[in-house]
Amino acid sequence: xxxxxxxxxxxxxxxxxxxxxxxxxxxxxxxxxxHNTGMFALPGGFVRVDEPLNDAVRRGLRERTGLDNIxxxxxxxxxxxxxxxxxxMETILQANGFxxxxxxxMLDRFISVAYYALINYNKVNAQPDALSDSIKWYPLNDLPPxxxxxxxxxxxxxxxxxxxxxxxxxxxNLLPSRFTMKELQKVYEAILGTPLRRTTFQRxxxxxxxxxxHEKRYSGKAHKAxxxxxxxxx
Amino acid sequence: xxxxxxxxxxxxxxxxxxxxxxxxxxxxxxxxxxHNTGMFALPGGFVRVDEPLNDAVRRGLRERTGLDNIxxxxxxxxxxxxxxxxxxMETILQANGFxxxxxxxMLDRFISVAYYALINYNKVNAQPDALSDSIKWYPLNDLPPxxxxxxxxxxxxxxxxxxxxxxxxxxxNLLPSRFTMKELQKVYEAILGTPLRRTTFQRxxxxxxxxxxHEKRYSGKAHKAxxxxxxxxx
DNA sequence: CCAAAAGTGTTATATATACACCCATGA
DNA sequence: TCATGGGTGTATATATAACACTTTTGG
Numbered sequence: 001x002x003x004x005x006x007x008x009x010x011x012x013x014x015x016x017x018x019x020x021x022x023x024x025x026x027x028x029x030x031x032x033x034x035h036n037t038g039m040f041a042l043p044g045g046f047v048r049v050d051e052p053l054n055d056a057v058r059r060g061l062r063e064r065t066g067l068d069n070i071x072x073x074x075x076x077x078x079x080x081x082x083x084x085x086x087x088x089m090e091t092i093l094q095a096n097g098f099x100x101x102x103x104x105x106m107l108d109r110f111i112s113v114a115y116y117a118l119i120n121y122n123k124v125n126a127q128p129d130a131l132s133d134s135i136k137w138y139p140l141n142d143l144p145p146x147x148x149x150x151x152x153x154x155x156x157x158x159x160x161x162x163x164x165x166x167x168x169x170x171x172x173n174l175l176p177s178r179f180t181m182k183e184l185q186k187v188y189e190a191i192l193g194t195p196l197r198r199t200t201f202q203r204x205x206x207x208x209x210x211x212x213x214h215e216k217r218y219s220g221k222a223h224k225a226x227x228x229x230x231x232x233x234x
Numbered sequence: 235x236x237x238x239x240x241x242x243x244x245x246x247x248x249x250x251x252x253x254x255x256x257x258x259x260x261x262x263x264x265x266x267x268x269h270n271t272g273m274f275a276l277p278g279g280f281v282r283v284d285e286p287l288n289d290a291v292r293r294g295l296r297e298r299t300g301l302d303n304i305x306x307x308x309x310x311x312x313x314x315x316x317x318x319x320x321x322x323m324e325t326i327l328q329a330n331g332f333x334x335x336x337x338x339x340m341l342d343r344f345i346s347v348a349y350y351a352l353i354n355y356n357k358v359n360a361q362p363d364a365l366s367d368s369i370k371w372y373p374l375n376d377l378p379p380x381x382x383x384x385x386x387x388x389x390x391x392x393x394x395x396x397x398x399x400x401x402x403x404x405x406x407n408l409l410p411s412r413f414t415m416k417e418l419q420k421v422y423e424a425i426l427g428t429p430l431r432r433t434t435f436q437r438x439x440x441x442x443x444x445x446x447x448h449e450k451r452y453s454g455k456a457h458k459a460x461x462x463x464x465x466x467x468x
Numbered sequence: 469c470c471a472a473a474a475g476t477g478t479t480a481t482a483t484a485t486a487c488a489c490c491c492a493t494g495a
Numbered sequence: 496t497c498a499t500g501g502g503t504g505t506a507t508a509t510a511t512a513a514c515a516c517t518t519t520t521g522g
Binding site for chain 2: 047053
């Protein structure tokens with residue numbers, strides 16, 4: 001059982017992160033479970049008084065995933081009153097043996113800036129924080145019940161990711177640096193939730209001019225070996 | 235000289251609004267000038283402790299423009315350290331004859347949630363707030379120097395508006411409820427900053443199926459009278 | 469009847485989709 | 496040489512653009 005480091009944070013301001021990974025042809029996100037409460041939440045955190053907002057989020061992601069230089073996008077700031085449920089945080093603090101009085105500021109109303117991140121599933125070494133005993137991948141369509149408005153945050157993150165997919169071409173951030181066209185297509189299909197035509201997809205991706213073709217990958221299977229591609233600049 | 239109403243606001247959290255209007259074939263935004271300081275800023279405000287974030291912004295817009303039910307979109311939350319310049323707010327408070335000690339919280343670091351609004355220029359009755367002596371329309375490409383990071387906020391608002399223009403079809407929010415195709419085209423051109431082909435534009439808009447055609451508008455000029463259109467649902 | 473601007477028709481071009489075919493691979 | 500999946504060629508459909516033509520209006 002760790003202890004919350006004594007830092008000075010901006011009151012009333014939090015961030016939450018929807019961390020997307022791709023594995024087994026499914027889109028997954030990282031969810032934390034709090035000690036002895038059966039409560040699940042998005043990984044989030046607070047902003048130090050002398051720290052830029054974006055740095056705070058990157059710091060949190062580094063602590064949770066061990067990764068730096070992550071593809072990260074701020075997508076909405078949640079400030080409704082429904083998200084103000086002090087009893088939730090109180091339960092969590094008590095379950096961890098903290099004196100609630102010492103963390104009174106955590107029971108205040110928070111406005112949360114939400115980000116989504118796209119990361120390479122295999123590179124992650126997920127680390128829980130002081131208040132939680134696990135951080136695990138869950139398929140997007142099979143999440144545990146989440147606290148506060150975190151289900152809304154996930155839904156909006158997914159919608160925004162879908163909208164940004166063609167415009168910002170972010171699919172490759174979920175894959176290792178070298179990938180086949182089929183793997184890339186599976187990512188797109190997982191994000192959009194619909195099957196795509198193989199040949200059309202291949203041509204569209206190639207026509208963008210942002211993929212570099214490399215050697216073939218021989219799988220040992222009895223069929224033509226697919227080319228490996230990388231995103232320009234890797 | 236008014237006085238700031240005694241309200242309890244969430245500390246460290248503000249909002250800023252980029253209010254777009256369209257007049258004289260130009261895109262314009264509302265800018266406030268502070269008393270005796272030569273300082274210009276976006277209209278903004280604070281969030282009451284028991285008030286949803288979005289409501290706070292709508293309340294501010296109502297106070298500034300007299301309008302309700304405005305097209306409003308949250309687009310980014312600004313939280314860099316460069317935007318922390320307490321001397322700016324100090325100057326403004328002093329110029330208004332306020333005792334700085336009574337408003338110490340205003341000198342803190344603020345994270346600002348930014349929104350843009352699209353309104354019908356002619357319906358606005360712009361009202362300055364307690365700290366400013368004027369609120370005026372400025373063309374987007376001829377703004378006065380703005381405080382803090384407000385120029386960045388405007389730039390990002392404009393970029394987001396451009397990106398959303400096709401996807402969300404927001405052009406009509408800047409016009410009166412009945413408008414000609416030419417007027418709508420001028421709005422699009424002002425937002426995108428490029429001329430569009432007349433015939434192509436007409437066809438594209440009509441093909442969307444969201445415009446209702448009404449009677450013609452006779453201008454007294456010696457040419458064919460254009461049809462008036464409205465957005466479905468007005 | 470003319471000039472100006474609006475609306476529509478026609479054709480050309482570009483882009484997206486569907487389908488077919490050929491190629492590489494290992495058993 | 497067969498089955499499997501990858502890559503590309505070709506036809507078709509659809510969307511976009513360019514241009515011309517016709518219509519309406521007031522002088």
